[in-house]
Amino acid sequence: MVVVTTPALGGALRAIVGAEHLHEAGAPVDGAAPRWTAAPATIEQAAALVALAHDERLAVVPRGSGAALELGHPPTRVDLVLDTRRLDAVLEYNPDDLTVSVQAGCTAGALAARLAGRRQILPLDPPGWAARSLGGIAATQASGPLRQRYGTMRDLLLGVRFAQADGVLTWGGAKVVKSVSGYDVPKLMVGALGTLGVLLELTLRLHPAPDHEATWLASFRTPAHAQDCVAALLDSTVQTNRLEVLDGRVLAACSLPVSAAALAISIATVEPAVRAQEGLVKAIVQRAPGAVQTMGASFWKTYDRALAGFDGVTLRIGTVPARLAETLGRALVTHADVSVLLPPLERLRATVGEVGGGVTVERAPRALRERLDPWGPVPAAALAVMRAIKTEFDPRGVLNPGRFVGRL
Amino acid sequence: MALSASVVAGLQHLLGPAGVVLTREGRLTYESDMLTLYKGMPDAVVLPTSTEEVQAVVRICREARVPVVPRGSGTGLIGGATAPQGGVMVSMTRMTRILELDLANRCATVQPGLINLWLTNAVRDRGWFFAPDPSSQMVSSIGGNVATNAGGPHCLKYGITTNHVLGLEMVIGTGEVVSVGGKAADRPGYDLTGTMVGNEGTFGLVTAITVRLLHLPEAVKTALASFASLVEASEAVSAIIAAGIIPAALEMLDDAMIGAVNAAVGKVYPDGAGAVLLIELDGPRAEVEAQAERVAAICRERQALMVTVARDETERALLWKGRKEAAGAVGRITAAYLLQDAVVPRSKLPQIMREMVAISKRHRLLFANVFHAGDGNLHPLICYDDRKPGELERAQQANEELLHACIALGGSVSGEHGIGMDKAKNLPLQYAEADLNFMFRLRRVFDPDGLMNPAKLLPSHPACGEGFRPARPTLPAGTWV
Numbered sequence: 001m002v003v004v005t006t007p008a009l010g011g012a013l014r015a016i017v018g019a020e021h022l023h024e025a026g027a028p029v030d031g032a033a034p035r036w037t038a039a040p041a042t043i044e045q046a047a048a049l050v051a052l053a054h055d056e057r058l059a060v061v062p063r064g065s066g067a068a069l070e071l072g073h074p075p076t077r078v079d080l081v082l083d084t085r086r087l088d089a090v091l092e093y094n095p096d097d098l099t100v101s102v103q104a105g106c107t108a109g110a111l112a113a114r115l116a117g118r119r120q121i122l123p124l125d126p127p128g129w130a131a132r133s134l135g136g137i138a139a140t141q142a143s144g145p146l147r148q149r150y151g152t153m154r155d156l157l158l159g160v161r162f163a164q165a166d167g168v169l170t171w172g173g174a175k176v177v178k179s180v181s182g183y184d185v186p187k188l189m190v191g192a193l194g195t196l197g198v199l200l201e202l203t204l205r206l207h208p209a210p211d212h213e214a215t216w217l218a219s220f221r222t223p224a225h226a227q228d229c230v231a232a233l234l235d236s237t238v239q240t241n242r243l244e245v246l247d248g249r250v251l252a253a254c255s256l257p258v259s260a261a262a263l264a265i266s267i268a269t270v271e272p273a274v275r276a277q278e279g280l281v282k283a284i285v286q287r288a289p290g291a292v293q294t295m296g297a298s299f300w301k302t303y304d305r306a307l308a309g310f311d312g313v314t315l316r317i318g319t320v321p322a323r324l325a326e327t328l329g330r331a332l333v334t335h336a337d338v339s340v341l342l343p344p345l346e347r348l349r350a351t352v353g354e355v356g357g358g359v360t361v362e363r364a365p366r367a368l369r370e371r372l373d374p375w376g377p378v379p380a381a382a383l384a385v386m387r388a389i390k391t392e393f394d395p396r397g398v399l400n401p402g403r404f405v406g407r408l
Numbered sequence: 409m410a411l412s413a414s415v416v417a418g419l420q421h422l423l424g425p426a427g428v429v430l431t432r433e434g435r436l437t438y439e440s441d442m443l444t445l446y447k448g449m450p451d452a453v454v455l456p457t458s459t460e461e462v463q464a465v466v467r468i469c470r471e472a473r474v475p476v477v478p479r480g481s482g483t484g485l486i487g488g489a490t491a492p493q494g495g496v497m498v499s500m501t502r503m504t505r506i507l508e509l510d511l512a513n514r515c516a517t518v519q520p521g522l523i524n525l526w527l528t529n530a531v532r533d534r535g536w537f538f539a540p541d542p543s544s545q546m547v548s549s550i551g552g553n554v555a556t557n558a559g560g561p562h563c564l565k566y567g568i569t570t571n572h573v574l575g576l577e578m579v580i581g582t583g584e585v586v587s588v589g590g591k592a593a594d595r596p597g598y599d600l601t602g603t604m605v606g607n608e609g610t611f612g613l614v615t616a617i618t619v620r621l622l623h624l625p626e627a628v629k630t631a632l633a634s635f636a637s638l639v640e641a642s643e644a645v646s647a648i649i650a651a652g653i654i655p656a657a658l659e660m661l662d663d664a665m666i667g668a669v670n671a672a673v674g675k676v677y678p679d680g681a682g683a684v685l686l687i688e689l690d691g692p693r694a695e696v697e698a699q700a701e702r703v704a705a706i707c708r709e710r711q712a713l714m715v716t717v718a719r720d721e722t723e724r725a726l727l728w729k730g731r732k733e734a735a736g737a738v739g740r741i742t743a744a745y746l747l748q749d750a751v752v753p754r755s756k757l758p759q760i761m762r763e764m765v766a767i768s769k770r771h772r773l774l775f776a777n778v779f780h781a782g783d784g785n786l787h788p789l790i791c792y793d794d795r796k797p798g799e800l801e802r803a804q805q806a807n808e809e810l811l812h813a814c815i816a817l818g819g820s821v822s823g824e825h826g827i828g829m830d831k832a833k834n835l836p837l838q839y840a841e842a843d844l845n846f847m848f849r850l851r852r853v854f855d856p857d858g859l860m861n862p863a864k865l866l867p868s869h870p871a872c873g874e875g876f877r878p879a880r881p882t883l884p885a886g887t888w889v
Contacts, residue, residue, distance in 0.1 A: 012883070012884050015884035016883075016884060044881060047881040048881040048882070048883060048884075050881075051880050051881045051883060052883055055883075094753060094755065095650070096646055096649065096650055096754070096755035097753040097754050097755050097784075098649065099753070119652060120652075141594075141599075151567075151571065154599060154602055155567060155571050164842075164846070166880060167880050167881045168842045168878045168879070168880055168881075169842065169881070170842045170843055170846050170878075171839065171840065171842075171843045172843060172846065172847075174751070174819075174820040174838070175753070175818055175820075176751045176752070176753050176783075176784060176818070176819055176820050176823075177754070177783050177784070178559060178563065178568065178751055178780075178783040178784070178785050178820075178823045178824065179751055179820035179821075179822065179823060180556065180557045180559075180568070180606050180822050180823065180824055180825070180826050180827075181820045181821040181822045181827060181831075181835065181838055181839075182827065182835055182838075182839065182843075182844075182847050182865065182866075183603065183606065183607065183847045183850055183851070183865075184557070184570060184602055184603060184605060184606050185843075185846065185847065185850070187570070187599045187601075187602025187603050187605075188598060188599065188602070188603045188850070190599055190602070191598070191599055192598055192599075196598075207654070208652030208653070208654065209652070211652075231512060234514060234623065235511070235535065235623065236623065237623065237624075237625060237626035237692060238692075239625075239691055239692055239695075269691070269692065269695045270694070270695055270698040270699070272694045272695075272697075272698055273691075273692045273693075273694035273695035273698060275694070276692060276693065276694035277692055277694075316594050317594070318592040318593050318594035318595055319592050320510075320512075320513040320591050320592050321512065321513055321514070322510075322512040322513050352592060355513075355590075355591055355592050356575070356590030356591055356592050356595075357590075357591075357592030357593075357594075357595070358592070358594070358595050358596055360594070360596050375596040375597070376596060378595075378596060378597045379587060381584055381585065381586045381587065382586055382587065382588050382597065382600060383597070384584070385580070385586055385588075385600060385853070385854070386597050386598045386600070388853045389598060389850070389853050392849050392850075392852070392853050393846075393849065404597075405596050405597040405598075406597075
């Protein structure tokens with residue numbers, strides 16, 4: 001191996017992507033300034049960047065739209081930011097197969113525009129989804145209201161091409177909607193925060209766009225009533241499209257009348273079926289008891305903007321429907337100060353931990369995340385397997401070192 | 409390879425004499441799964457009843473470097489639950505309990521030996537069901553479904569097994585018990601649950617499974633459309649999907665299969681048709697009504713000979729009866745068959761059907777088709793007579809040609825049966841060396857000693873061996889400054 005000095009290394013990186021696409025420093029990642037930022041134009045360039053970084057023991061931080069850079073532990077080392085935004089092509093759209101292959105830097109919004117002509121959708125709508133890169137959504141397993149019906153990226157990612165830590169381009173999965181050929185490598189890559197490979201191409205399952213969607217807002221005097229309503233909806237034949245719990249702050253951010261808890265419920269299918277289910281939805285809400293009002297078509301845009309616009313602390317809480325009220329009660333955190341946040345966060349983790357759930361701090365100021373574990377505890381046996389996987393595929397700690405669960 | 413006396417003694421001490429099968433007659437039952445081309449008798453079969461016992465078995469075997477092969481109901485179709493290198497087969501047939509039903513949170517936790525349909529039977533009267541429905545669901549175990557990531561007719565709408573598994577407990581090849589996932593979603597860390605589903609026992613043995621349960625739909629409607637040929641029926645399939653309708657199931661049978669089914673179970677499908685489509689829609693009643701009308705119209709536009717919609721549950725059951733008993737009915741037309749499970753992109757169905765006719769003619773063999781048309785998952789039964797010299801070889805050749813044709817159209821080696829011993833050699837068609845090497849290394853993390861269901865899933869290929877280095881990108885040469 002040839003060890004090269006820093007200026008020479010810059011020259012090598014420049015030789016891969018071209019002078020205009022390599023920058024000294026560049027935008028900071030979670031407060032840490034990188035030594036270089038490189039924006040490859042092809043997946044081969046991306047793989048070469050990773051290979052060089054591997055040989056030179058640089059820390060590579062993949063970056064898409066930058067919407068989720070605060071997820072995880074603050075990075076300890078940021079040598080090379082690999083900016084995927086030029087890798088934005090829709091490679092192959094097969095509307096008759098309901099599949100599409102894209103480069104990782106393609107945004108969900110750009111893809112949606114491409115699919116609209118054939119009335120098809122990729123039902124992934126994390127807050128601010130339109131501007132977010134699909135590679136980033138996959139790496140962070142970000143999801144939004146549509147998960148109620150369609151699941152998350154793990155259910156929609158059919159195949160994935162990535163650069164391993166040593167730069168070897170690798171493919172896992174298939175390009176068809178049904179395949180059990182070999183291990184399910186796409187599942188391993190979703191939510192791995194790029195720590196096992198830099199995601200470069202994704203093959204995704206699409207769905208037909210529903211003919212018609214109607215949305216109602218149900219307001220409740222207590223979170224317990226909201227929980228009862230969710231239970232009744234789930235134990236019914238209503239086929240909900242989106243089902244979101246809104247607390248007072250989110251209601252206020254959406255300029256809606258504030259109540260203790262509210263549910264935004266949507267049904268999406270052929271129009272007669274939407275109308276037929278409306279009566280059932282209203283009856284269930286009123287029985288909870290709650291008050292129901294019909295929302296306009298723009299509601300979900302308002303909701304998306306409100307969630308994406310929050311600049312405070314954002315938590316991703318995994319719990320079960322039967323613990324909704326209790327979880328909500330514990331999740332009311334009003335101050336983004338660590339001394340205030342930490343005790344309620346620990347209580348919240350203990351509460352959802354009883355049902356095997358967890359709390360991830362999705363977004364919070366760096367200073368705060370330095371003083372707590374943003375991922376929370378992972379059972380020791382499972383963490384040992386995760387560590388063994390990381391050690392196998394990235395023994396040098398090239399890919400996003402220190403940011404993931406257990407500081408992998 | 410015979411087991412040492414100390415291993416046998418250890419297993420017997422652990423499980424009692426009734427928990428260990430050692431006689432030749434006893435072990436013979438376990439020498440193959442439903443793909444009887446592959447045979448391999450284990451040196452012992454053990455019947456544990458708990459996670460602790462499974463872990464102890466794995467530890468005994470690991471100590472003595474003895475292969476461990478898991479087995480559910482033995483209904484697999486890939487030579488997965490067979491012991492080509494001998495060793496200890498772990499039968500899960502005594503681990504059949506439902507550990508927890510939690511309808512409020514839409515899930516259940518079960519032991520791996522539980523029969524798939526028994527779970528739905530346990531919750532149906534309360535309005536719930538377990539969605540994965542392989543055709544073997546009356547006899548196959550959920551542990552086996554997880555190991556192979558099994559599909560079924562209704563996975564067109566509902567997804568395959570992995571989409572319904574929330575958590576697993578597994579004894580991995582290192583002898584550790586690892587619990588991953590669970591009732592609550594969004595857990596931090598790698599998605600080990602998703603990674604483990606479909607491992608075919610090569611990572612270890614699943615000892616408990618938490619699955620999602622779904623609420624039964626308000627309405628179900630089943631229609632049958634007959635066509636002059638497979639090609640026209642395939643075009644109707646594409647048109648239905650293109651119209652934005654994802655039926656719960658979209659199954660096709662060809663004329664050979666229609667004849668076999670009608671002979672076996674009575675005249676359920678129209679004679680004289682080249683193909684029939686069985687279309688099932690479920691969901692809210694008004695949605696099902698609207699979509700059924702649309703589907704019928706599409707079939708008529710595509711020159712359907714006849715479209716009928718089942719008027720009640722009895723008629724619906726009759727339409728499905730032919731589909732569900734197809735594999736058995738085929739005994740009326742052939743002594744033996746090979747079953748292919750490759751996938752094509754669904755828009756390529758008409759093309760692969762034409763190709764299949766050509767392959768069938770070239771090798772003078774009857775192909776009988778019954779398959780999941782909606783997701784392009786083929787299941788041709790390639791019929792042969794094993795008493796006629798050379799026919800098996802011709803059938804195998806035809807099978808390989810069809811598989812290659814599917815891959816050439818952008819498909820996959822297996823849609824729902826898995827790889828096992830049968831298709832390991834085919835994986836390099838679909839994956840490059842780097843991809844195979846990645847999978848080999850992933851397996852090694854879970855099973856560093858190579859004792860968990862060896863000789864399955866991955867091919868004997870240099871990329872699946874120690875020391876293999878896939879090609880790396882070329883780095884810039886010369887002066888970099």
